[in-house]
Amino acid sequence: GAVVSQHPSWVICKSGTSVKIECRSLDFQATTMFWYRQFPKQSLMLMATSNEGSKATYEQGVEKDKFLINHASLTLSTLTVTSAHPEDSSFYICSAPTTGSYEQYFGPGTRLTVT
Amino acid sequence: AQTVTQSQPEMSVQEAETVTLSCTYDTSESNYYLFWYKQPPSRQMILVIRQEAYKQQNATENRFSVNFQKAAKSFSLKISDSQLGDTAMYFCAFMKRYAGGTSYGKLTFGQGTILTVHP
Numbered sequence: 001g002a003v004v005s006q007h008p009s010w011v012i013c014k015s016g017t018s019v020k021i022e023c024r025s026l027d028f029q030a031t032t033m034f035w036y037r038q039f040p041k042q043s044l045m046l047m048a049t050s051n052e053g054s055k056a057t058y059e060q061g062v063e064k065d066k067f068l069i070n071h072a073s074l075t076l077s078t079l080t081v082t083s084a085h086p087e088d089s090s091f092y093i094c095s096a097p098t099t100g101s102y103e104q105y106f107g108p109g110t111r112l113t114v115t
Numbered sequence: 116a117q118t119v120t121q122s123q124p125e126m127s128v129q130e131a132e133t134v135t136l137s138c139t140y141d142t143s144e145s146n147y148y149l150f151w152y153k154q155p156p157s158r159q160m161i162l163v164i165r166q167e168a169y170k171q172q173n174a175t176e177n178r179f180s181v182n183f184q185k186a187a188k189s190f191s192l193k194i195s196d197s198q199l200g201d202t203a204m205y206f207c208a209f210m211k212r213y214a215g216g217t218s219y220g221k222l223t224f225g226q227g228t229i230l231t232v233h234p
Contacts, residue, residue, distance in 0.1 A: 037160075042227070043226050044160075044222075045220070046223075070172065093160065095160070096220070102165065102210065102220075104222065106164075
């Protein structure tokens with residue numbers, strides 16, 4: 001099956017700094033990618049839909065100025081957490097559907113710890 | 116908007132036994148997919164099984180099968196001959212199916228059920 005990678009897998013940053021997380025589709029093109037946030041033992045919460053070549057669509061309650069999403073190519077979407085605070089510490093997962101298919105492929109996730 | 120509800124936060128089962136995880140959903144859509152995903156301790160999401168709403172036949176994948184009751188909006192997962200490797204968090208998920216069979220992949224997840232298989 002198709003593969004989606006994320007980098008880094010784990011990042012620790014200091015409060016007030018920004019951190020970028022990359023999501024790549026390795027063997028298929030993804031015009032759309034999704035970013036989720038997950039707290040321990042909880043469900044995945046959709047944060048935003050990343051669209052190649054256009055602005056991301058954010059879910060209600062998600063601060064677009066804090067969680068910057070860029071989908072500059074058909075294989076790469078990035079999520080930048082700006083001015084991170086300890087409450088932003090979470091597990092971030094991206095996913096990408098293949099064109100014309102129900103199938104969706106998930107990245108392995110990125111654990112963000114803000115100290 | 117769609118909602119997905121999993122009312123069993125945690126379940127446990129003995130190895131080789133059968134367990135059923137429950138899921139109900141609410142939607143006004145007539146065309147959609149339903150999924151069960153598994154998230155083991157590695158936290159990598161793994162597709163277990165899917166069901167197209169227009170198909171009456173329940174989906175089956177080896178030891179995994181579903182009981183899809185469209186009128187009742189119920190979609191339970193049965194795991195037969197449970198194995199230690201089945202220990203994971205299981206999520207029920209809904210995806211709208213757009214015209215032409217395509218989908219934009221936006222999933223709505225339930226709260227999840229933590230399943231522990233005991234030796």
